[in-house]
Amino acid sequence: MENSEGQFISESDWQFLLKQGYLRLPGAAGGTALEELRSAVGGILAKYPHGFIHTPPYAHIRPQPRPDAPKPSDHTPTVIIPHIGFLDTRILKPLANPKLHALLQRIVGADFYLSHTWFQMVPPGAGRLSYHKDRRGSINFNILLDDIGPKMGSTCLVPGSHINTPPAQFCMKDMRTAHPREIDMTGNAGDIVFFSSEAWHGRSENNSQKWTRRLFYNFFSRSSRDTTPWHGVVDDAQIAAAREVIPEEYHHMFEVDPARTKALSEVKGSTLKRFGLGQSSSNDLARDYFYARSVYGKSPYHPDWPGFLLPYTSGLVQGSRFSARKYVSSMRPRPTAIVAAQAMLSKLRKAPVAKRQDAD
Numbered sequence: 022m023e024n025s026e027g028q029f030i031s032e033s034d035w036q037f038l039l040k041q042g043y044l045r046l047p048g049a050a051g052g053t054a055l056e057e058l059r060s061a062v063g064g065i066l067a068k069y070p071h072g073f074i075h076t077p078p079y080a081h082i083r084p085q086p087r088p089d090a091p092k093p094s095d096h097t098p099t100v101i102i103p104h105i106g107f108l109d110t111r112i113l114k115p116l117a118n119p120k121l122h123a124l125l126q127r128i129v130g131a132d133f134y135l136s137h138t139w140f141q142m143v144p145p146g147a148g149r150l151s152y153h154k155d156r157r158g159s160i161n162f163n164i165l166l167d168d169i170g171p172k173m174g175s176t177c178l179v180p181g182s183h184i185n186t187p188p189a190q191f192c193m194k195d196m197r198t199a200h201p202r203e204i205d206m207t208g209n210a211g212d213i214v215f216f217s218s219e220a221w222h223g224r225s226e227n228n229s230q231k232w233t234r235r236l237f238y239n240f241f242s243r244s245s246r247d248t249t250p251w252h253g254v255v256d257d258a259q260i261a262a263a264r265e266v267i268p269e270e271y272h273h274m275f276e277v278d279p280a281r282t283k284a285l286s287e288v289k290g291s292t293l294k295r296f297g298l299g300q301s302s303s304n305d306l307a308r309d310y311f312y313a314r315s316v317y318g319k320s321p322y323h324p325d326w327p328g329f330l331l332p333y334t335s336g337l338v339q340g341s342r343f344s345a346r347k348y349v350s351s352m353r354p355r356p357t358a359i360v361a362a363q364a365m366l367s368k369l370r371k372a373p374v375a376k377r378q379d380a381d
């Protein structure tokens with residue numbers, strides 16, 4: 022898993038990732054690594070053939086196995102196995118690679134977390150997952166366990182949309198339909214595909230006759246999250262077993278320390294910069310705008326904490342400079358009016374009835 026430059030990815034691949042928000046690495050987990058991953062997943066699927074009932078990742082609830090197969094009409098029509106790296110630690114072995122570790126550190130800074138691992142198997146006929154952006158300060162990669170072509174249930178994404186774009190709901194008439202510039206994260210079994218959580222992304226429909234299987238790995242910068250989905254859900258023995266397959270100097274991936282995150286999340290600078298970096302802003306337009314203005318095209322490094330990142334940033338923010346024109350011109354009047362009306366309605370619904378009557 023290294024290229025001719027002795028790195029996990031070449032400099033031109035790095036530039037591509039910065040600009041486009043995704044990167045395909047053909048065969049990076051191929052050969053015996055792929056065989057081992059498939060064997061581990063096969064053993065887990067034999068035990069949990071229908072996967073687990075969907076549980077929000079940060080609910081800190083232990084997921085329960087599904088008694089029956091998901092149906093295409095279900096809210097979650099795919100077979101999902103959360104925390105799969107802790108069910109068979111062979112799935113975590115790719116993370117022991119120092120070159121991969123260095124790349125992840127370049128993206129999510131010193132002391133990053135392994136936030137989440139999961140497996141997803143997409144049945145034939147499964148529909149699309151709508152476009153969205155996820156919380157900031159993280160990076161994902163998939164390992165493809167099957168050859169996956171276009172419209173076979175892979176992650177889909179709009180290239181370059183991780184920078185200078187508002188949340189998808191302000192920009193798309195229907196977030197369930199394919200964007201004109203959409204690409205599918207296709208490839209062969211054993212390929213690794215990186216994608217930014219901040220790009221407009223979703224999952225394409227599976228129009229093929231085959232189930233398609235992928236492993237997901239998600240990492241967070243320590244200044245952007247004070248916990249992980251697995252914390253309090255997997256037991257101590259599982260964490261100890263996971264640490265066994267990872268060199269000691271990378272054990273920070275399994276260490277949760279909210280006080281440290283709190284210290285790292287302190288930001289100095291203008292009121293607007295502190296507002297922009299005060300919370301993960303992917304669905305709040307005003308905060309999102311000031312975040313964008315404060316970080317794009319600039320160094321993400323925290324001035325007071327060498328090697329650590331400013332909260333909610335990643336190494337990818339350096340990819341393009343902030344452009345107010347590009348940001349605002351991505352918005353569409355109708356979707357924006359709809360989001361604004363929905364926000365107003367939800368505020369009214371939350372207001373106490375007496376207060377509303379007074380106002381009337």
Ligand SMILES: O=C(O)CCC(=O)C(=O)O
Pocket residue numbers: 141150155161174175176177222223224
């Ligand atoms: O590939 C998929 O199933 C969608 C992934 C996704 O939306 C995510 O990881 O946030």
